[in-house]
Amino acid sequence: MAVFDYSPWRFWADADEAQRSRQLELQARLNARPGCEIGGDCFVSELASVDNEELRLGPRSYIAAGAYLTGKLRAGRDCTINPYAVVRGDITLGDAVRIGAHTSLLAFDHTFTDPDVEIFRQPLTSRGIRVGTDVWIGSHVVILDGVTVGDRSVIAAGAVVTKDVPGGAVVGGNPARVLKWRVPPTATPPPGARVTGDLAGAVAAFADTARAQAERILDRCFVPASGLFVDRPGQAPTVRAQCDAVEIADLLLRRAPDQLPASDQIARLTMWQDPATGMVGALRPDGSRHTPEPGLFDAAARYHVLCAGYALDLLGAAFDHPVRVVADATADRIVAGLESQPWTTNAWSAGDWVDVLGTAIHWNRRLGEPGRPGATEALFGWLLAHADPRTGVWGSPRPEDGLLQVVNGFYRASRGTFAQFGLPVPYPERVVDTVLAHAADPRVVRPDRQNACNILDIAHPLWLTRHTGHREEETVRLARGLLADALGHWTDARGFGFRAPHPAASGDPATGPGLQGTEMWLAIVWLLADLVGVADSLGYRPRGVHRPEPAAQPSQSWPAPSRKLSGGPR
Known part of the structure; x- marks a missing residue:
């Protein structure tokens, strides 16, 4: 033969x-x-x-x-x-x-x-x-x-x-x-333009443009004198800006940012962690760090559990210490914390608190720290028991902004728990109903009103529940429209602003392109493109805070990862 x-x-x-x-x-x-x-x-x-x-x-x-x-x-x-x-x-x-x-x-x-x-x-x-x-x-x-x-x-x-x-x-x-x-790319649409034809070609062209401009976008927000990133030129350095730079470079360049050796970025992020609490305090304008407050959680430090933890993960490293304030929390303390959250008045803030708690549990398990007996079970048990079977979410809508708080709160709470640990959310079809009802609110999805937070908090829950097939045609139609809008929000050589650029929003500083807006909108574009079925044309897939795959299983026995960079930049 x-x-x-x-x-x-x-x-x-x-x-x-x-x-x-x-x-x-x-x-x-x-x-x-x-x-x-x-x-x-x-x-x-x-x-x-x-x-x-x-x-x-x-x-x-x-x-x-x-x-x-x-x-x-x-x-x-x-x-x-x-x-x-x-x-x-x-x-x-x-x-x-x-x-x-x-x-x-x-x-x-x-x-x-x-x-x-x-x-x-x-x-x-x-x-x-x-x-x-x-x-x-x-x-x-x-x-x-x-x-x-x-x-x-x-x-x-x-x-x-x-x-x-x-x-x-x-x-x-x-x-x-x-x-x-072999197949000519479609030109990237100008800001504010709506793509109505070949979305696969449009997203491929967008991704090509983003990759070609990524180094300039990062360099624009780097301050050589301090060795720190800022969200936008002229702003003070923040912990999040360092992490957003790592995420953007990983998405578009598949390597650490070139402005600073990866080993230096790892050393800095691990050095910023407070050993007593395990939290990363906010930066002062001069680049020095505040000491985090004890307990669950210092509001100025809590998002850093997500962004610094995942930036280190992308760099092939991890926190040096467990998030001690979570590792030491009893089941009773966690339930009391959940009960004290403003679910009826500010469900987003409550969801943010849950997101930080779930992510801290994830990092602690990666370091071999399981926490106090019953603590993780208390978190998931409370969420399961308190999800509204009519809406699938936590909290109550408000007259002033409708379903905005509960949908945004659902994204944050489910991201750090069910999505991150690979567990099914309760009442997924009701979640779809609630998110689609929310997405019909012109105060949120009208092109001049869109911002990265509100569109991400629509895209991720619909992606997380897509397996149900519930109202699939409506979901795809919505995703297609939002994706077409998102591709037009890009500003050449500067990236995305947190808020979409629009004549009606001129003068709003949130429309200024920066690292936070760029990192978030890149993830949004992937989620929407995947709902539509054209994500492969982007050629990137989020691996950090907004990764689509679970990052952990609650029963998993975690090995301790290397503290050092894995492999070389490519």
Whole structure:
């Protein structure tokens, strides 16, 4: 069968019965393995090394001789892995992906941050590789971990791909760059313009623009004299600005911000944590830090549990200390804190308190600190018992702003608990009803009224409950309109403002582009694009505060992560 091992596309047309029988026996042995599923009319060479813990091949896909496969591979229909290709790690291929001979897809990375430890003894990291549909990857290509390759793209022979490939692009070189377009991108719409045509093309063009301008946006908000980021030029430094810079760089550049070595950013964020409380205090205008107040929670410090914790996580590190004020809190203390929140008058503030509590529990478990017995159960039990079965949310609407507080509060409370820990929210269909009713309020969604907080707090709950299929057409229609609006909020070389730019909002400082607005709107665009079904065209996926996947399981036994940067910037 040697000829078919190297030219498998001829097998089902030219092989004789004995050869076909032998191939089907091989596939039957593979299918008997846990996590293995071979589709119809596939071919797997006996001369390939197939050592996957999960292998799923769609119909008419093949693996040629000399190919080396490990890890998890999920491939669609008509995919080809040609001779001597190396496909290792967590890899997903869409339909009709052609991988040339001697090409390597390496969805893992060695760390080498500790010079006193031999590299092979240091841990591996893995973010995975995602390849879209109708993609041609030439021979002798190398694609590194964390890369997303967009639909209908082409990677020229010999390319070394270290960052995401836009949909429809032809890339080549080392490192790979866009050479031309197989499918021309749609121009990014001007601010205030509404996209009504090809959303996939529009979001791809937007993402290309954002990536090309990311370094300028970060540099605009960096103050070399202090070595600190500010949200916007002329403002004082904040803890959040440092973290937003890390998130933006991770989203668009897949590396730490270039303005300061990643190791220095890790050292700074960990140094800012108060060992006694585990909180990170607010910065003074001169860059020095306030000491956080004891107890649950210092209002000026509590969001830093989220942003500093996730910035460290993106940098491959973690807090040095548990969030002690949460680790020491009893179940009774947590219930008392929940009962004392202003659920009827300011549900957003109450949800913010829950978000911080849930995220602190997450970081503590990562450090091996489980907290006091029953404390986590008290948090989730209270939320389950107090969710309104009529609305699916916590709190009550107010005459002055309708459902705004309860929807925004639901986002914050569910993000830090159910979403972060991978648990189903109570009454998800009622949540959809409530959010859609809220989204019909022109005070919130009219283009001149939109801000990042209010649109994020619509997008995330609808994304979190999308599995129900409840009122799906209405959800997609809403998401499509909000996404079209969001793409028009971008300001060239400056990013997003917290509030959408609009003539009616001129003079409002919140419309000024900055790091907070840019970080939040980038996440909003991904959530809305995923609801519409075009997120793959963006080529990025949030991994920090607004990550769509769960960050923890409540029963998980957490290993202590490395305090140092994992891998090198790419």
